[in-house]
Amino acid sequence: MDDNVVRQEYDKIANIYDQRWNSYITKTLTYLKNWANISPQATVLDVGCGTGEFESLILRDNAKQHITGVDISEQMLLVAKNKFQANSNLYPNVYFQIAGASSLPFANHSFDIIFSASAFHFFDDPVAALAEMKRVLKPDGKVFILDWCKDYFFCRLIDLYLKIFNSAHKRCYTQAEFHELLTSANFNIQRAAKFNFDVIWGMMVVEMKL
Ligand SMILES: C[S@@+](CC[C@H](N)C(=O)[O-])C[C@H]1O[C@@H](n2cnc3c(N)ncnc32)[C@H](O)[C@@H]1O
Known part of the structure:
Protein backbone atom coordinates (compact mmCIF):
# COMPACT_ATOMS: atom_id res chain seq x y z
CA MET A 1 0.00 0.00 0.00
CA ASP A 2 1.25 3.49 -0.72
CA ASP A 3 -0.17 6.99 -0.85
CA ASN A 4 -1.27 6.48 -4.48
CA VAL A 5 -3.85 3.92 -3.44
CA VAL A 6 -5.28 6.31 -0.83
CA ARG A 7 -5.29 9.14 -3.34
CA GLN A 8 -7.20 7.05 -5.91
CA GLU A 9 -9.69 5.86 -3.31
CA TYR A 10 -10.49 9.42 -2.14
CA ASP A 11 -10.47 10.83 -5.68
CA LYS A 12 -13.23 8.29 -6.43
CA ILE A 13 -15.48 9.14 -3.48
CA ALA A 14 -14.82 12.89 -3.23
CA ASN A 15 -18.20 13.95 -4.62
CA ILE A 16 -20.21 11.80 -2.24
CA TYR A 17 -17.95 12.05 0.84
CA ASP A 18 -19.79 14.87 2.64
CA GLN A 19 -23.18 13.27 2.17
CA ARG A 20 -22.14 9.73 3.04
CA TRP A 21 -20.16 10.72 6.13
CA ASN A 22 -22.26 13.71 7.21
CA SER A 23 -23.08 12.55 10.75
CA VAL A 44 -3.61 26.79 11.39
CA LEU A 45 -2.63 23.78 9.27
CA ASP A 46 -4.98 20.83 8.68
CA VAL A 47 -3.21 17.67 7.42
CA GLY A 48 -5.53 15.37 5.45
CA CYS A 49 -8.17 18.10 5.28
CA GLY A 50 -10.39 16.17 2.84
CA THR A 51 -13.38 18.22 1.66
CA GLY A 52 -12.63 21.20 3.92
CA GLU A 53 -15.35 20.56 6.48
CA PHE A 54 -13.07 21.44 9.39
CA GLU A 55 -12.19 24.69 7.62
CA SER A 56 -15.95 25.43 7.23
CA LEU A 57 -16.49 24.86 10.94
CA ILE A 58 -13.60 27.10 11.98
CA LEU A 59 -14.46 29.87 9.51
CA ARG A 60 -18.05 29.90 10.72
CA ASP A 61 -16.69 31.19 14.07
CA ASN A 62 -13.96 33.38 12.63
CA ALA A 63 -14.15 34.11 8.88
CA LYS A 64 -10.65 35.66 8.92
CA GLN A 65 -8.83 32.72 10.54
CA HIS A 66 -5.59 31.85 8.73
CA ILE A 67 -6.04 28.20 7.81
CA THR A 68 -4.37 25.95 5.26
CA GLY A 69 -5.63 22.49 4.36
CA VAL A 70 -3.44 19.90 2.67
CA ASP A 71 -4.47 16.56 1.24
CA ILE A 72 -3.12 14.01 -1.23
CA SER A 73 -6.44 13.74 -3.09
CA GLU A 74 -6.92 16.37 -5.75
CA GLN A 75 -10.64 15.64 -5.99
CA MET A 76 -11.20 16.04 -2.23
CA LEU A 77 -9.37 19.37 -2.44
CA LEU A 78 -11.51 20.45 -5.38
CA VAL A 79 -14.65 19.91 -3.29
CA ALA A 80 -13.00 21.87 -0.45
CA LYS A 81 -11.99 24.78 -2.69
CA ASN A 82 -15.47 25.01 -4.24
CA LYS A 83 -16.95 25.66 -0.79
CA PHE A 84 -15.05 28.93 -0.44
CA GLN A 85 -14.24 30.14 -3.94
CA ALA A 86 -17.49 32.06 -4.46
CA ASN A 87 -16.99 33.88 -1.14
CA SER A 88 -13.26 34.48 -1.20
CA ASN A 89 -13.79 38.07 -0.01
CA LEU A 90 -15.53 36.72 3.13
CA TYR A 91 -12.81 34.12 3.75
CA PRO A 92 -9.57 35.81 2.69
CA ASN A 93 -7.18 33.53 4.61
CA VAL A 94 -8.19 29.98 3.71
CA TYR A 95 -5.87 28.03 1.41
CA PHE A 96 -5.81 24.49 0.06
CA GLN A 97 -2.76 22.74 -1.29
CA ILE A 98 -2.01 19.26 -2.56
CA ALA A 99 0.61 17.57 -0.35
CA GLY A 100 1.37 14.33 1.41
CA ALA A 101 1.72 14.33 5.19
CA SER A 102 5.33 13.12 4.88
CA SER A 103 6.37 16.03 2.70
CA LEU A 104 4.73 19.30 3.72
CA PRO A 105 5.48 22.20 1.35
CA PHE A 106 6.01 24.80 4.08
CA ALA A 107 8.94 26.54 5.70
CA ASN A 108 10.10 25.54 9.18
CA HIS A 109 8.05 26.98 12.08
CA SER A 110 5.12 28.20 9.94
CA PHE A 111 2.08 27.24 12.03
CA ASP A 112 0.71 27.88 15.54
CA ILE A 113 -1.65 24.91 15.46
CA ILE A 114 -1.64 21.74 13.39
CA PHE A 115 -4.68 19.48 13.14
CA SER A 116 -5.20 16.10 11.60
CA ALA A 117 -8.63 14.46 11.78
CA SER A 118 -9.46 10.88 10.80
CA ALA A 119 -6.42 10.67 8.54
CA PHE A 120 -3.56 9.29 10.67
CA HIS A 121 -4.57 5.65 10.14
CA PHE A 122 -3.97 6.14 6.38
CA PHE A 123 -0.44 7.46 6.71
CA ASP A 124 2.03 5.15 5.03
CA ASP A 125 4.91 6.62 7.03
CA PRO A 126 3.52 8.03 10.31
CA VAL A 127 7.03 8.69 11.66
CA ALA A 128 7.86 10.91 8.66
CA ALA A 129 4.46 12.64 8.98
CA LEU A 130 5.14 13.46 12.65
CA ALA A 131 8.64 14.71 11.79
CA GLU A 132 7.10 17.04 9.20
CA MET A 133 4.51 18.33 11.67
CA LYS A 134 7.35 19.05 14.10
CA ARG A 135 9.33 20.87 11.45
CA VAL A 136 6.53 23.22 10.32
CA LEU A 137 5.21 23.86 13.86
CA LYS A 138 6.26 27.07 15.63
CA PRO A 139 8.34 26.39 18.77
CA ASP A 140 5.40 27.21 21.07
CA GLY A 141 2.80 25.66 18.77
CA LYS A 142 0.36 22.81 19.38
CA VAL A 143 -0.63 19.70 17.43
CA PHE A 144 -4.03 18.04 17.73
CA ILE A 145 -4.59 14.63 16.19
CA LEU A 146 -7.93 12.84 16.23
CA ASP A 147 -8.20 9.32 14.88
CA TRP A 148 -9.82 5.93 15.24
CA CYS A 149 -8.86 4.03 18.39
CA LYS A 150 -8.24 0.30 18.39
CA ASP A 151 -8.96 0.06 22.11
CA TYR A 152 -12.62 -0.17 21.07
CA PHE A 153 -14.02 -3.50 19.92
CA PHE A 154 -15.72 -2.19 16.77
CA CYS A 155 -12.60 -0.34 15.74
CA ARG A 156 -10.64 -3.60 15.95
CA LEU A 157 -13.31 -5.21 13.78
CA ILE A 158 -13.32 -2.36 11.25
CA ASP A 159 -9.50 -2.40 11.16
CA LEU A 160 -9.53 -6.12 10.36
CA TYR A 161 -12.28 -5.76 7.75
CA LEU A 162 -10.57 -2.85 5.99
CA LYS A 163 -7.18 -4.59 6.00
CA ILE A 164 -8.81 -7.41 4.02
CA PHE A 165 -11.20 -5.49 1.77
CA ASN A 166 -9.82 -1.97 1.37
CA SER A 167 -6.30 -1.58 0.02
CA ALA A 168 -6.27 2.13 0.97
CA HIS A 169 -6.45 1.29 4.67
CA LYS A 170 -3.11 1.23 6.46
CA ARG A 171 -3.65 0.48 10.17
CA CYS A 172 -5.44 1.62 13.31
CA TYR A 173 -3.57 2.11 16.58
CA THR A 174 -4.41 1.48 20.19
CA GLN A 175 -4.03 4.59 22.35
CA ALA A 176 -0.83 3.11 23.84
CA GLU A 177 0.67 2.42 20.37
CA PHE A 178 -0.34 5.89 19.22
CA HIS A 179 1.21 7.60 22.25
CA GLU A 180 4.38 5.54 21.83
CA LEU A 181 4.71 6.83 18.26
CA LEU A 182 4.14 10.42 19.39
CA THR A 183 6.61 10.33 22.26
CA SER A 184 9.20 8.55 20.08
CA ALA A 185 8.88 11.52 17.74
CA ASN A 186 9.73 13.70 20.77
CA PHE A 187 6.32 15.27 21.11
CA ASN A 188 5.12 16.05 24.62
CA ILE A 189 1.56 14.91 25.18
CA GLN A 190 -0.38 17.61 27.05
CA ARG A 191 -3.86 16.08 27.05
CA ALA A 192 -5.44 12.92 25.70
CA ALA A 193 -8.94 11.47 25.56
CA LYS A 194 -10.88 8.53 24.16
CA PHE A 195 -14.57 8.44 23.35
CA ASN A 196 -17.08 6.53 21.30
CA PHE A 197 -20.29 7.50 19.59
CA ASP A 198 -23.06 5.85 17.56
CA VAL A 199 -21.93 2.51 19.07
CA ILE A 200 -19.38 1.72 16.35
CA TRP A 201 -17.01 4.67 16.36
CA GLY A 202 -14.13 4.50 18.84
CA MET A 203 -11.98 7.62 18.73
CA MET A 204 -8.92 9.09 20.42
CA VAL A 205 -7.62 12.62 20.47
CA VAL A 206 -4.39 14.15 21.64
CA GLU A 207 -2.91 17.59 22.20
CA MET A 208 0.87 17.84 21.96
CA LYS A 209 3.70 20.35 22.13
CA LEU A 210 7.34 20.19 21.15
C1 LIG B 1 -11.38 10.11 6.32
S1 LIG B 1 -10.80 11.48 5.39
C2 LIG B 1 -10.85 12.76 6.61
C3 LIG B 1 -10.96 14.13 5.99
C4 LIG B 1 -11.15 15.27 6.99
N1 LIG B 1 -10.00 15.42 7.85
C5 LIG B 1 -12.39 15.05 7.81
O1 LIG B 1 -12.28 14.80 9.02
O2 LIG B 1 -13.48 15.12 7.21
C6 LIG B 1 -9.06 11.15 5.28
C7 LIG B 1 -8.32 12.14 4.37
O3 LIG B 1 -6.92 11.99 4.57
C8 LIG B 1 -6.29 12.13 3.31
N2 LIG B 1 -4.98 11.48 3.39
C9 LIG B 1 -4.73 10.16 3.57
N3 LIG B 1 -3.41 9.94 3.60
C10 LIG B 1 -2.81 11.15 3.45
C11 LIG B 1 -1.45 11.58 3.42
N4 LIG B 1 -0.46 10.72 3.54
N5 LIG B 1 -1.20 12.88 3.26
C12 LIG B 1 -2.23 13.79 3.15
N6 LIG B 1 -3.52 13.43 3.16
C13 LIG B 1 -3.82 12.14 3.33
C14 LIG B 1 -7.24 11.45 2.34
O4 LIG B 1 -7.01 11.82 0.99
C15 LIG B 1 -8.59 11.93 2.88
O5 LIG B 1 -9.00 13.12 2.28
Missing part, protein backbone atom coordinates in the same frame (compact mmCIF):
# COMPACT_ATOMS: atom_id res chain seq x y z
CA TYR A 24 -19.55 11.18 11.40
CA ILE A 25 -17.85 14.34 10.10
CA THR A 26 -20.10 16.67 12.11
CA LYS A 27 -19.59 14.76 15.35
CA THR A 28 -15.83 14.25 15.11
CA LEU A 29 -14.93 17.70 13.83
CA THR A 30 -17.21 19.54 16.26
CA TYR A 31 -15.62 17.55 19.10
CA LEU A 32 -12.13 18.42 17.84
CA LYS A 33 -12.86 22.12 17.41
CA ASN A 34 -14.39 22.42 20.89
CA TRP A 35 -11.58 20.41 22.44
CA ALA A 36 -8.87 22.57 20.85
CA ASN A 37 -10.23 26.05 21.60
CA ILE A 38 -8.55 27.82 18.67
CA SER A 39 -7.26 31.35 19.12
CA PRO A 40 -8.56 33.68 16.35
CA GLN A 41 -4.97 34.86 15.74
CA ALA A 42 -3.56 31.36 15.26
CA THR A 43 -2.15 30.25 11.91
